[in-house]
Amino acid sequence: MNAVANIQAEPLLRVQGLSKWYGHVLGCRDVSFEMRPGEVLGVVGESGSGKTTLLKCLSGRLVPSSGQVEFETRRHGLTDIYALSEPDRRRMQREDWGFVHQNPRDGLRMRVSGGANVAEPLMNMGQRHYGEMRRSTVEWLERVELDTSRIDDKPRNFSGGMQQRIQVARNLIHGPKLVFMDEPTGGLDVSVQARLLDLLRELVRDLGLAVIIVTHDMAVARLMADRLLVMRRGEVVETGLTDQVLDDPQHAYTQLLVSSVLQI
Amino acid sequence: MTEASPPANLAERYYNYAYLDEQTKRMIRRAILKALAIPGYQAPFGSREMPVPYGWGTGGIQLTAAIIGPDDVYKCIDQGADDTTNAVSIRKFFAKVADVATTEDTSDATIIQTRHRIPEQSLKAGQVLVFQVPQPEPLRGLEARETETRAMHAYEEYGLQYVSLYENISAYGRIAATAGYPVMIEERYLMSPSPIPKFDNPKMDDNEAILLFGAGREKRIYALPPHTRVRSLDFEDYPFEVQSWEENCALCGAEDSYLDEVVLDDAGNKMFVCSDSHFCGERRKAGHSGPMAGHQLDQTVEGNTP
Numbered sequence: 001m002n003a004v005a006n007i008q009a010e011p012l013l014r015v016q017g018l019s020k021w022y023g024h025v026l027g028c029r030d031v032s033f034e035m036r037p038g039e040v041l042g043v044v045g046e047s048g049s050g051k052t053t054l055l056k057c058l059s060g061r062l063v064p065s066s067g068q069v070e071f072e073t074r075r076h077g078l079t080d081i082y083a084l085s086e087p088d089r090r091r092m093q094r095e096d097w098g099f100v101h102q103n104p105r106d107g108l109r110m111r112v113s114g115g116a117n118v119a120e121p122l123m124n125m126g127q128r129h130y131g132e133m134r135r136s137t138v139e140w141l142e143r144v145e146l147d148t149s150r151i152d153d154k155p156r157n158f159s160g161g162m163q164q165r166i167q168v169a170r171n172l173i174h175g176p177k178l179v180f181m182d183e184p185t186g187g188l189d190v191s192v193q194a195r196l197l198d199l200l201r202e203l204v205r206d207l208g209l210a211v212i213i214v215t216h217d218m219a220v221a222r223l224m225a226d227r228l229l230v231m232r233r234g235e236v237v238e239t240g241l242t243d244q245v246l247d248d249p250q251h252a253y254t255q256l257l258v259s260s261v262l263q264i
Numbered sequence: 265m266t267e268a269s270p271p272a273n274l275a276e277r278y279y280n281y282a283y284l285d286e287q288t289k290r291m292i293r294r295a296i297l298k299a300l301a302i303p304g305y306q307a308p309f310g311s312r313e314m315p316v317p318y319g320w321g322t323g324g325i326q327l328t329a330a331i332i333g334p335d336d337v338y339k340c341i342d343q344g345a346d347d348t349t350n351a352v353s354i355r356k357f358f359a360k361v362a363d364v365a366t367t368e369d370t371s372d373a374t375i376i377q378t379r380h381r382i383p384e385q386s387l388k389a390g391q392v393l394v395f396q397v398p399q400p401e402p403l404r405g406l407e408a409r410e411t412e413t414r415a416m417h418a419y420e421e422y423g424l425q426y427v428s429l430y431e432n433i434s435a436y437g438r439i440a441a442t443a444g445y446p447v448m449i450e451e452r453y454l455m456s457p458s459p460i461p462k463f464d465n466p467k468m469d470d471n472e473a474i475l476l477f478g479a480g481r482e483k484r485i486y487a488l489p490p491h492t493r494v495r496s497l498d499f500e501d502y503p504f505e506v507q508s509w510e511e512n513c514a515l516c517g518a519e520d521s522y523l524d525e526v527v528l529d530d531a532g533n534k535m536f537v538c539s540d541s542h543f544c545g546e547r548r549k550a551g552h553s554g555p556m557a558g559h560q561l562d563q564t565v566e567g568n569t570p
Contacts, residue, residue: 087419094421109406109427116430123430124423130433130499152434 010072012037012178012210013058018067020053026234027053031067033229033239037177038208042225042242044215044257050234051214052182058212059180060093071096071178094124098171102183104163107170108155114166115141115151121174140169144199161192165199172203181213185220197223218261222246230254282329282362288312292330292485296476299487304453305417306400306484314480321354322480324377324396331392331476332362332375339366339373344381344522344539351379368542380443382464384521384543387473389490395458397479400486402446402456422454425497433502442507448495455486462496463506463522469494513538515562516547517554526561537561 013035020027028050035041043051056062058069060081072078073092081089101107108117118140119133127133141148144165155163164184171179184200185193201224204211213224221228221242228245230238230253238251249255280286288310295309314322332338338358342351346368354377355366367373370383377394387393403413406424416424425446432439445462449455457465458477468475468488475488488494498504512519514535521543523536535556538544548562556562 086415090415090419090421112406112427112431113434115434116427119430120423120427123426124421126423128426128500130430131501133430134434 009036010078011035011070012039012072013212014068014070014078015058016068016070018054018057018069019065020050020057020062021065026050028057028231028234031229031236033236035178035210035212037072037210040204040209040211040213040224040226042213042215042221042228043231044218044221044228045231046216046257049231051216051231053234054231055180055182055212055214059097059099060089074177094121095174096177098174098176098179100164100167100171100179100181100184102186104155104160104167107167108163110155112154113152114146114155114158117155117166118169118173121170125174136173137169140173143203144169159192161188161196164188164196168196168200168203172207172209175207176209178210178212181211183215183217184213185215185217193220200224218246218258230257279361282332282358283315284312284326284329288326289330292326295485296327296330296487299476299485300474300489302453303488303492304449304455304486306486308483309485311480311483315357318481319398320350321377321379321396323478323482323485324379324394324480325354325357325478326480327394327476327478327485328358328375328377329362331394332358332364334363336362336374337365337367337372338362338375338377339368339370340377341381341383341540341542342379343524344383345541347541370542380459380461381522381539382460382467384518384538384540385546386467387471389472391473393473393475395460395475395477397456397458397477397484398481399444400456400477400479400482400484402444402454417453420452422448425454426499429497429499429502433499439498439502439504445504446497448497449488450493451495454497461507461522462504465494465496465504466506468492509536511536512554513544513547514554514556515559516544516552516557518544518547518552535559535561 011034016032018031019029031054043054045051057064063082069081070078071081074096084092115137118137122133137151138148141151146162146165155166158166185196188196197220215221225242228240228242229236230245232253238245238254245254246258249258292309295307299305299307312326314325316322338355340351340355342348345351358364359366370385374390375392375394376383379396382393401413403416403424406427407413429439432441443459443461444456445465447455447457447465457468470491472490474490477486496504509523513521513523515537518538521538521540524539525534525536527534
């Protein structure tokens with residue numbers, strides 16, 4: 001899709017006045033934004049700024065205290081996801097979304113093979129032909145640059161970076177429209193991080209995926225995101241195009257955040 | 265003294281009829297009715313302490329105690345055999361506390377309690393087959409959270425069960441699972457048929473008898489009313505199939521029954537015999553014989569002494 005078409009497209013996700021309180025403690029407050037198909041949105045901020053709370057609310061894992069999350073679903077059109085019945089919401093999460101966790105252990109079934117992990121979303125969507133699933137699994141392992149001869153190895157026998165690649169394949173194989181990523185390169189060393197980011201960028205471009213990526217790493221945000229939300233103490237303090245926000249930060253906190261990136 | 269002498273079975277009279285108290289039996293019957301109304305659904309019930317440890321068939325014993333009456337004829341099998349320790353003990357238990365006639369004959373029995381087998385001889389209307397179930401939840405091996413598995417049953421999200429079949433094929437080249445093979449009930453509920461061999465799965469489909477499943481430790485009852493549709497899960501390119509043997513039963517020559525391998529000595533000699541002891545005995549009485557007929561194991565069945 002070209003950039004102009006994307007700008008004019010109907011929103012894929014529309015968030016209005018989203019707040020989450022944990023009792024008296026603020027998770028996030030009054031977050032509103034829109035996202036279009038194929039757009040990569042970065043959410044940055046320090047620890048405890050409400051990034052993860054926001055991501056959980058957006059991905060249907062945590063009911064917000066107030067506000068709306070509307071998503072362009074395959075079956076029901078643009079709908080408030082918390083107004084859907086539970087089975088409908090679960091089905092939408094299964095079919096339209098992916099979720100890449102920071103720790104692959106949270107996103108993978110550690111007791112079944114890497115291949116079965118990748119193929120599971122297909123089975124969840126009703127695929128009942130072993131041979132066909134096997135073919136698409138191999139294809140996806142190739143796309144995430146994993147050795148296909150290791151398809152039947154258990155996740156624990158893969159390195160951290162490889163586990164993360166399995167998780168990426170598992171979350172893309174069923175053709176989602178929107179993928180949530182929570183610090184996808186968090187626990188990896190720098191060179192592996194760079195290779196994974198490169199791969200993610202390529203896949204996102206090729207598939208025209210919309211991605212919401214939460215990170216505290218400005219470099220990851222710079223490489224991946226088209227647009228940024230900067231969060232502090234539960235509130236969005238600045239938003240804009242990534243290059244704009246990082247090169248010419250307006251809010252004092254964003255200036256601090258950008259200037260605290262270590263230079264070599 | 266004019267007092268009548270105490271009845272000979274005084275000891276038994278300390279127990280309520282069929283061991284459980286009446287309120288408990290009512291509670292279990294209600295759970296059974298609910299389970300029959302929703303075939304394959306795991307109905308929770310308040311499982312009681314039984315005079316045997318969990319894992320020895322407390323679920324099955326409670327089911328039997330709730331449905332048994334003095335007119336019933338009771339049969340109990342363990343791995344198909346009437347003469348194993350567990351089967352003999354449980355049969356004696358009900359003969360004592362419920363005052364019922366017992367039998368080894370499948371067709372005479374009104375209640376058959378079983379562990380790990382469905383009798384070879386087909387069951388008929390009016391009979392009840394009671395299964396002892398260690399783990400009622402077919403999805404448990406893949407999903408540890410009860411809240412999650414309950415939601416999956418409620419919303420019919422059964423894709424996960426296929427992951428275990430997928431793993432089987434990728435590791436062994438075929439669906440190698442042999443016991444507790446998952447089934448779909450009326451295309452709605454996924455059910456674990458208890459650890460019966462998959463050889464017995466097709467017998468559950470359209471069965472004339474009532475099948476009741478009781479899990480004592482897990483506190484669940486589920487049931488199949490007569491003529492329920494039962495389908496074993498499979499893949500389009502790896503269809504469901506049952507076990508087969510290259511040999512026939514060494515004693516009765518049966519070609520179509522489930523065989524146990526029995527090791528005979530330290531030299532590696534072995535024989536295959538029917539696991540259903542009553543089925544095998546009946547066939548031998550009717551004059552069928554296998555290649556090892558007359559072997560000393562042949563004499564263990566009554567009426568077959570040479």
